[in-house]
Amino acid sequence: MAEIISIENLTKKFGDVTVIDNVNLSIERGKIYGIIGRNGSGKTVLFKLITGYLSPTGGRVVVSGKEIGKDIDFADNIGIIIENPGFLKGYTGFKNLAYLAGIRNVIGKEEIRESMEKVGLDPDSNKKVGKYSLGMKQRLGIAQAIMENPEILILDEPMNSLDNQGVEEIRKLLMELRDEGKTIVLASHNKEDIEILCDKVCEMDRGKLKIQDL
């Protein structure tokens, strides 16, 4: 079946405030989905529900046939960037990724090096992450998201702080990953990213999700 993520009657309330309001979406394998919407409309909360960082008030998210929070706590085939990735300032980019890769221990140094090179970072650099620019940290976050070769990427504003060249490189990388059959869901405020990259676009409006025709 083409569906890889199923979002069903998903609702999230914080106290009395409904932030995600009965959202339904079937996400198909091998496509790039763009989520647009104003600040505070619920994009990041939706991503946190998909990845299991938050649990829903109602409804469910099913990833590759498994319900998040019931069959599994976190989907193991998802790479994620949500808000600012936290890295250890005193270590190099490579060491940070090596440390994080050690948690699941499914990849080695070579995969880490490759993922850094794909986002335009030098794996051999001695520079500590504390001295990275914002865009370099963002690139490292993308490297972290892709390093274990996940089937799904959930990327919350992945182009944040990237320079023009960085945006071009990451666009190309995301399209290559899509062509390899990966599924990508990204939130963006950038019209061009949405138009160039996305196969499907959804707009979040005060917690309701509307699918747009391209």
Ligand SMILES: Nc1ncnc2c1ncn2[C@@H]1O[C@H](COP(=O)(O)OP(=O)(O)OP(=O)(O)O)[C@@H](O)[C@H]1O
């Ligand atoms: N942990 C929380 N507790 C209470 N309210 C929250 C929490 N997290 C998010 N919210 C609220 O949920 C709403 C949606 O926030 P969210 O971060 O999903 O917006 P967004 O669409 O990602 O916005 P932006 O474009 O600024 O990133 C906002 O009103 C926010 O204040």
Ligand SMILES: [Mg+2]
């Ligand atoms: Mg957000």
